[in-house]
Amino acid sequence: MRIEATKLGKRFHREWIFRGLNHTFHPGTATAVLGPNGSGKSTLLNTLSGQILPTEGSLVYSFQGQPVAVEDVPRRLAYCAPYLELIEELTLSELLHFHTRFKPLRPGITPAQLIERMYLEKSRHKLVRDFSSGMKQRLKLGLALYADSPLLLLDEPTTNLDRAGVAWYQEHVQATVAGRLVIVSSNVPEEYAFCQHQISVTDFGAQAAR
Numbered sequence: 673m674r675i676e677a678t679k680l681g682k683r684f685h686r687e688w689i690f691r692g693l694n695h696t697f698h699p700g701t702a703t704a705v706l707g708p709n710g711s712g713k714s715t716l717l718n719t720l721s722g723q724i725l726p727t728e729g730s731l732v733y734s735f736q737g738q739p740v741a742v743e744d745v746p747r748r749l750a751y752c753a754p755y756l757e758l759i760e761e762l763t764l765s766e767l768l769h770f771h772t773r774f775k776p777l778r779p780g781i782t783p784a785q786l787i788e789r790m791y792l793e794k795s796r797h798k799l800v801r802d803f804s805s806g807m808k809q810r811l812k813l814g815l816a817l818y819a820d821s822p823l824l825l826l827d828e829p830t831t832n833l834d835r836a837g838v839a840w841y842q843e844h845v846q847a848t849v850a851g852r853l854v855i856v857s858s859n860v861p862e863e864y865a866f867c868q869h870q871i872s873v874t875d876f877g878a879q880a881a882r
């Protein structure tokens with residue numbers, strides 16, 4: 673997936689969150705979006721994903737040289753973020769069955785294997801509602817990392833993870849990013865150490881515009 677942002681700006685009410693953002697995100701690269709709390713990292717990720725509309729400027733998406741309409745972006749997107757909810761009324765097995773009907777896993781991995789990779793075998797029949805916050809985060813990450821999607825957006829990916837969870841994330845992100853466009857919103861170097869590129873939302877008029 674390739675995303676070309678031109679003069680991109682987002683304003684909530686009278687407040688410009690970012691403005692004049694020109695950047696091309698190339699396939700097969702990983703970019704960290706940096707900035708202090710409240711600077712607009714999540715807003716930028718949501719805008720790039722097509723989930724919220726920019727106030728000004730344009731976003732052009734393409735995949736393998738073919739244009740992709742913004743309404744087709746969700747089909748090619750895997751997104752892990754603290755504000756995206758899991759279906760808590762399902763057991764882990766039920767959730768994987770349901771989720772992978774809409775968002776298939778990458779070739780070569782089955783839902784049962786993903787459960788093993790997430791170290792959640794013992795919780796196969798547990799309701800997601802009863803998972804700990806770290807287990808939920810590992811599940812969200814597992815679903816995104818192992819989705820068969822060329823665009824991977826990770827917002828604060830180690831939220832709620834302990835040391836072992838962070839090491840698990842680092843191992844599995846390394847194993848799944850090749851060939852994809854990956855964008856990570858973060859303030860924690862261990863979350864984005866694998867990224868070749870960094871941009872800061874505050875470089876795009878955010879502070880100046882306030």
Ligand SMILES: Nc1ncnc2c1ncn2[C@@H]1O[C@H](COP(=O)(O)OP(=O)(O)OP(=O)(O)O)[C@@H](O)[C@H]1O
Nearest residue numbers: 684685689707708709710711712713714715716857
């Ligand atoms: N739907 C909304 N309506 C109005 N203001 C919003 C909305 N969403 C976000 N904002 C504002 O936009 C600014 C940037 O928020 P955002 O969540 O993008 O920052 P962030 O850099 O991701 O923060 P954090 O590191 O704390 O997660 C904040 O001032 C926030 O209050």
